[in-house]
Amino acid sequence: MTERFLGKDLLGLEPLTADQIRFILDTAEPFKEVSERTIKKVPTLRGKTIVNLFFEASTRTRISFEFAEKRLSADTVNVAAAGSSVEKGETLVDTARNLEAMRIDMVVMRHPSSGAAQFLADRIRSNVVNAGDGTHEHPTQGLLDLLTLRDKFGRIEGLKVCICGDILHSRVARSNIWGLLKLGAEVAVCGPASLLPLGIEALGVTVFRRIEDAVQWADALNVLRLQLERMHAGFLPSLREYNRVFGVTVERLEKAPRDLVVLHPGPMNRGVEIDSRVADGPHSVILDQVTNGVAVRMAVLYLLAGGRPEMAEAAKGRAGEASE
């Protein structure tokens, strides 16, 4: 295996250097084109076995990874926690050992507990890609957000990005904060104080208490999904009030001094954190994010498998070359 650019695993953006993050984004560029072909398949990971291990429901992320894997010609198996041995009480360490015994190459894991990806990575030789662990990190989401911003603005450095909503419970927020800061962006968060983690300022981010102030400041807003169960846990009075006070609406965006770009990691609660007219309007790059998600995940899988960034263009082969 050639020199590794990322190490064995992708567990988060916090442990990565700015150069490593740029490598991944640069590597994603040539992979974007693969998805535009008639035959969307290259032989890059032929013979590699990847397990998608999802302990939490996910549609978008799981399908995005699966497309990325299939377009790279990897053999994939999907394991959902429901109906698996996990539901019969098997521990994560036993699951890990069993996967290892089957000689798989990579595991893509989504898990409700923070640190689960690292737990797995510490115990198996296979590469581990964190597809979201608890409220810790969701690194490929962070990367695809970075790629989308870079596409739109041509740069990350100096951009002012405000992450809006439930920062406390958001792995997307943490990965975005690390990725943006490392690449030289200015980062702010905006949300009710009941959903902001203690000491968030110490990470180097600005805190806005009011969305109106964030809109005045930012070049881009990354609007997080509001988990509906937060209300019942006493973090918020109601979704209606959340929309009134923190919702990203056309009326609010119109007051911005510049054209704002609006991101959302999905799935959206239309009419709660984001109004439909914003989601479907000219500010939105939400579907670009989804498209970039596949390319970024192809890049991550390729690099973890030992691929070199400068070889990505060659590795993906000519259009139509792959066949099975």
Added chain:
Amino acid sequence: MKPVVIRGGRVIDPSQGHDAVADLLMADGRIAGLGQGLGVPDGAEIVDARGKVVAPGLIDLHVHLREPGREDVETVATGARAAAAGGFTAVCPMPNTDPVTDNQAAVGFIVKQAQAAGAARVYPIAAISLGQKGQQLAEFGELVGAGAVAVSDDGHPVVSSHLMRMALAYARTFDIPVADHCEDPTLKANGVMHEGLVSTRLGLRGIPAAAEEIMVARNLLLAELTGGHIHLCHMSTRGSVELIRRAKEKGVRVTAEVTPHHLTLTDEACEGYNTNAKMNPPLREAADVAALRAGVKDGTIDVIATDHAPHHYDAKEREFDDAPFGIIGLETALGLGITELVRGGVLTLAELIDRMSTAPARAFHLPGGSLKRGGPGDVVIFDPEARWRVDPDRFYSKSRNTPFAGRELAGRVVRTFVAGLTVFRGEVT
């Protein structure tokens, strides 16, 4: 029973301000003499303690021995042997056993198991409420009659302020302390570590310092109201230290304990999702550690207690969220105290022995903690210079869950006596 003469050691007894080289004589299971050049009775065993420290046996007011209920992770016997190996001559197990130690038969069972083990003494702490359910008071009188020395619902904080008030008032009849694990369960909620910058970064749910301090403040107010003796378990925050300091100035009957790990580790130990750094109360911040150290130095915190909490190795081999709280501490406490607190310039050796022996005996009205003539022959001899590496595989405890594995410590137990009999003999050093 052979008399024992311990010769030439540095005898430190905080109960009588003694710190000098001397001989110590034990006969009939009791301390029979302390001084220079004591005569040797016929047939006495002579123990050479030159270069070693001779002190009253250590007393741990807060351990979990898991019997009955979880004999797979600890029993009264293995816990009492681990205690003896750590220099402890008496330990007080908490009542969160299964079934709960909330009646005289259950207390009597633990006393019987301890007698059979023949290692450290075991003084049970009984439950405050039946089943530790926080509703109806347990029968303190019968519990004390069976051998309980205090009451606590440790593991299940007393939520009802009314119940705590009644417990403090009722316990006065029997002159026993009421020990509380101070925690507001609605603030602790499903938190797994200290709420701060590290929990924010790791994405782990936090337990704010206020969850402890609210209950510390409540308990101090209720102790003042009732005149009862509140014993505050495992204090972890600088705010708690301040609250206790003010209450003591006012004359409230309060004693407080702190664990060796809260005196030596911070929440940064949770980095990498290390489940052996998961405990309740959680490891806090450097400023808290500094305040706890100052508190144990000036006597605001009376006692160092381990909160020895055995767990099966695979229970800790889990996602951080799912791993149980707690670590074991009996066999590392003295070494940590000497290495971190004495060598770290926080306490003198005599002060360390006071916080681990004399003060705990006083707090719970236990025999021991002293080398005065006529007291129990509970003595530890340790080498304060001996260096050793913590190897959990060599523990006498059944469990291995410690964050200190591999740590080099100074201060090793050479011999432990209970009632004048050797209950632990260390390797020759």
